[in-house]
Amino acid sequence: MKAEIFVKLKSEVLDPQGKAVSGGLKNLGFEGVKDVRVGKYIVLSLDDKMPIEEAGKKVQDMCEKLLVNTVIEEYAFRIEG
Amino acid sequence: MKAEIFVKLKSEVLDPQGKAVSGGLKNLGFEGVKDVRVGKYIVLSLDDKMPIEEAGKKVQDMCEKLLVNTVIEEYAFRIEG
Numbered sequence: 207m208k209a210e211i212f213v214k215l216k217s218e219v220l221d222p223q224g225k226a227v228s229g230g231l232k233n234l235g236f237e238g239v240k241d242v243r244v245g246k247y248i249v250l251s252l253d254d255k256m257p258i259e260e261a262g263k264k265v266q267d268m269c270e271k272l273l274v275n276t277v278i279e280e281y282a283f284r285i286e287g
Numbered sequence: 288m289k290a291e292i293f294v295k296l297k298s299e300v301l302d303p304q305g306k307a308v309s310g311g312l313k314n315l316g317f318e319g320v321k322d323v324r325v326g327k328y329i330v331l332s333l334d335d336k337m338p339i340e341e342a343g344k345k346v347q348d349m350c351e352k353l354l355v356n357t358v359i360e361e362y363a364f365r366i367e368g
Contacts, residue, residue: 210293212328227329230353236345238334247293247328248308253319264317272311 207252209265211273211283214245219278248273252285261285288333290346292354292364295326300359329354333366342366 215221221243228242250268252261265283274281296302302324309323331349333342346364355362 212291214328214330227354231349234349234352236349238337238345239331239349240334241332243330245328245330247295247326249295249324249326250320251322253321256319264319268312268315268317268320271315273308 207254207256207258207261208286209250209252209261209283210286211248211250211265211269211281212245213248213269213274213279213281214243216278216280245279246273258285258287288335288337288339288342289367290331290333290342290364291367292329292331292346292350292362293326294329294350294355294360294362295324297359297361326360327354339366339368 223244224242227244228239231239231242250265252264256264262285265285269281269283270276296305304325305323308325309320312320312323331346333345337345343366346366350362350364351357
């Protein structure tokens with residue numbers, strides 16, 4: 207079983223890394239890029255015997271306790287059976 | 288228009304960050320986590336007037352030229368109109 211977690215900074219938080227990437231894209235001549243936000247993409251391989259509801263609760267718990275700084279970050283996740 | 292880019296290390300590349308997160312989850316008592324891979328989640332806000340085919344080519348070009356180290360990383364992206 208695989209869980210994909212998408213972590214990004216809350217919209218009101220300044221993203222210096224995103225600004226740097228945005229500048230880099232402009233320097234390379236890419237037009238039409240209004241904004242760039244850079245976050246974390248985490249892929250967990252979970253035990254296949256784990257029931258999917260339990261996996262969902264566990265992934266949320268892992269996010270809240272370790273993987274996400276909930277003060278400045280928000281997250282979403284997807285589980286594939 | 289929004290483009291989401293999912294970047295992760297190729298499977299044959301060691302992921303020390305993933306190993307550290309995996310250890311951290313074990314220390315917090317989370318069972319059933321076989322492996323952890325940590326990558327980049329990049330969200331681009333693109334000009335709405337850009338045709339979606341052009342946007343696709345542009346995002347791929349941006350990945351190949353700046354956002355992804357194609358020697359050790361692989362990527363996928365999704366565009367929402």
